Amino acid sequence: MLWETAGEIRSVMALPAALTMQVAHPAIGAGVDEHSVFRTDPWGRGERSLSSVQLWVYGGPEAAEEGRRLRALHRTIQGTDAHGRKYHALTPANYGWVHATGFPVYRYAQGVLARRPYTEAEEHRLYAEWLQVGRILGIADRDMPQTVEEFWPYYRKVLDEQLEATVVVRELLDTDAPVPAPDRGPRAARLLLRALWPLLLPPFLRLRRFLTIGLMPPDAREAIGLEWTDRQERRLRRFGRVVSVVVPLLPERLRYLPYARRARRAVRRGGL
Numbered sequence: 001m002l003w004e005t006a007g008e009i010r011s012v013m014a015l016p017a018a019l020t021m022q023v024a025h026p027a028i029g030a031g032v033d034e035h036s037v038f039r040t041d042p043w044g045r046g047e048r049s050l051s052s053v054q055l056w057v058y059g060g061p062e063a064a065e066e067g068r069r070l071r072a073l074h075r076t077i078q079g080t081d082a083h084g085r086k087y088h089a090l091t092p093a094n095y096g097w098v099h100a101t102g103f104p105v106y107r108y109a110q111g112v113l114a115r116r117p118y119t120e121a122e123e124h125r126l127y128a129e130w131l132q133v134g135r136i137l138g139i140a141d142r143d144m145p146q147t148v149e150e151f152w153p154y155y156r157k158v159l160d161e162q163l164e165a166t167v168v169v170r171e172l173l174d175t176d177a178p179v180p181a182p183d184r185g186p187r188a189a190r191l192l193l194r195a196l197w198p199l200l201l202p203p204f205l206r207l208r209r210f211l212t213i214g215l216m217p218p219d220a221r222e223a224i225g226l227e228w229t230d231r232q233e234r235r236l237r238r239f240g241r242v243v244s245v246v247v248p249l250l251p252e253r254l255r256y257l258p259y260a261r262r263a264r265r266a267v268r269r270g271g272l
Helices: 009-023 026-035 042-058 061-074 092-100 102-114 120-136 148-161 167-172 187-214 218-224 230-249 258-268
Strands: 078-080 086-088
Touching: 009 026, 009 042, 009 102, 009 167, 009 187, 009 218, 009 230, 026 078, 026 086, 026 092, 026 167, 042 061, 042 120, 042 258, 061 120, 092 102, 092 120, 092 148, 102 120, 102 230, 120 148, 148 218, 187 230
Parallel strands: none
Antiparallel strands: 078 086
């Protein structure tokens, strides 16, 4: 199931919701606040995160190497959160929550952007695959609920007792954030985008906030304290109807990210 969904553009739309749920945890929010370059290099940071996620699912032998790289990267990330509590990025509860957020977000986005909620059997299969990805990332089985039935009480406990609107959550949802223009692609395209960025940035930030909150499971929105109106919900459902029709009609080169496309092509040719 992850092979079909993780590299598709609908899953990419849902990733900011998972990221925001992650940094709503005070320890993770503090780690990102103090150690990440998301403010100074947001596009590069986002590109690296996307590449990492793609490697977990489509990387074959490279997936395990990426898991080791991530753990090594996080060994030095530690400090004190906004409540004066010490944290370390590799504390199982913290590292496990970062990974755990993907499952409820993928599940919820499926109902919105594909308009076909997963069946019970599909949910169990997706969760089993998510656990497998967790093992690639070095998360021990003892540190993650091993069944869907065990996952939901764990998830609700984190929502009830841990999540809040951290500094990083507020920045990620800020519609006045000073985000620099993307600095990728051909020089002419970069120059044009830079010139147009003052006009493009406000609607981009509004769309980012709309999709981030909208594709977050409602119970997570409520736990973090994010406002979401009935009008916004109707707009999201209209958006989902369009996406559910258009995306399946797209050719693979437009529907999937490059890494996923190459991996899927290699499988068809017997090369992976």
